[in-house]
Amino acid sequence: MALPASQYxxxxxxxxLQFTTNRFRHREVRPHRHVGFTLxxxxxxxxxxxGTRVTVVPPGxxxxxAPHVWHSVQARTHAWREDALFCSLAVARCISPAEDTPPLARLEDDAGVSVFIDASAALEFLECHRLLFVPTSTGDPxxxxxxxxxxxxxxSQWLPAPSPTEDGAHDAERPHPDSGDERLNRLYALIASGFHQRMTLDSLADAVGxxxxxVQRRFTAxxxxxxHEMLVGHRIEYxxxxIAGGAHVTYAAHAAGFTDQSHLHKTFMSTYAVLPGDYRRLAALDALQPPSARNGIAG
Known part of the structure; x- marks a missing residue:
């Protein structure tokens, strides 16, 4: 089944706010995270x-x-579509809950992934997408x-107020999760800080004894x-x-620790459903470029 290219x-x-229509040709989306809220x-x-929790999201x-939540996705079908919106924490902090409208009911709600049970929520979300998508200059004002x-x-109904931790953090900050175990936390910190270097399971094991x-069993649990999934997640995020800041794809691949540009292309497609070169061109119009990406590597 052929699907059109993704749109950002x-x-x-x-x-x-950033809007996307992702057309995936594979069932699995690699572990990754976003700075702000995702709808x-x-x-x-x-x-x-x-993490260790799996949330089943019905079609439609x-x-x-939530922000900073590592997550992966497995779809029931190989070719599928996702309409999404990414909201920065700066915008979320400015949203005031509607006093005259009760929150929409949710089928499942936790700190990571929430599913809205009210069908009207999805319909109105898709309607926003349809109305705001202007592929050409002929959009209806x-x-x-x-x-x-x-x-x-x-x-105001779809997004909660940011937590005190999120409210006081800069949008580009990625907090380290806490497992309650010092050596597991150290393993995560080693990956988060050294992902751009060559790293093996043996070297991680030696670092914590x-x-x-x-290591494989405890880390995954x-x-x-x-x-390895977390290592690649940090690399693709970086x-x-x-790339969002204007860096060439070849530079980004080597700086992030990928073996070559082809490896980055494959991983980028399996995570974001768009080629890194296309994402670079699209990001030039995106106001959500994180400060960490503004590195002067452009041209």
Missing amino acids: WRDTDLAG AVADTELQVRS ALFRI EDIAAGRALLRRRL WHPVH AWGFTP ARDL
Whole structure:
């Protein structure tokens, strides 16, 4: 089943929000995370893993992923579509809960992944997407204005107020999770700080005095992902930020620790459903470039 290419866009009147329509040709999306809130609707059933928890998202349901949450996705079908919106923490801090409208009911709600049970939430979310998507200059101004108004009204229902930790943090900061075990935390910190270098399971095991098999088992049980999955997750996150800031794909691949540009291309597609070169061009119009990506590597 052939699917059109993914689309990324933003509305000039809604700074801090990024809209995407992702067309995936594979069932699994690698572990990754986003700085702000994610809202999405998929046309197939998804299993969203956030750490050791798996949330089943019915097809056509609106779901939300909290900031900084490592997650992977497994879809029921090989070719599927996801309409998504990414909201920066700066915008989330400015959203005031609607006093005259009760929060929408949720099928499942926790600190990581939440699924909205009210079908109208997904329908209105998709309507916002439809109204605000202007692929050419022939967009209807009345539709765009209606989309902006609807989105402003509903964001207060779809997004919670940032936690005290998030509220006091810079959007580009990625907090380290705490497993409660000093050596597991050290393993995570080693990967988070040394992902751009060559790193093996044996070297991680030597660093904490454990057997490699024990490291693999304990790490996966604590974080929900293997050390290698987390290593690649940090690499692709760093490469994405560099590319969003204008870095050439070849530079981003080597700086992030990938063996070559081809390896980055493959991993980028399996994570974001878009080629890194295309993402670089799209990001030039994106107001959500993280400060860490503004490194002067452009041209």
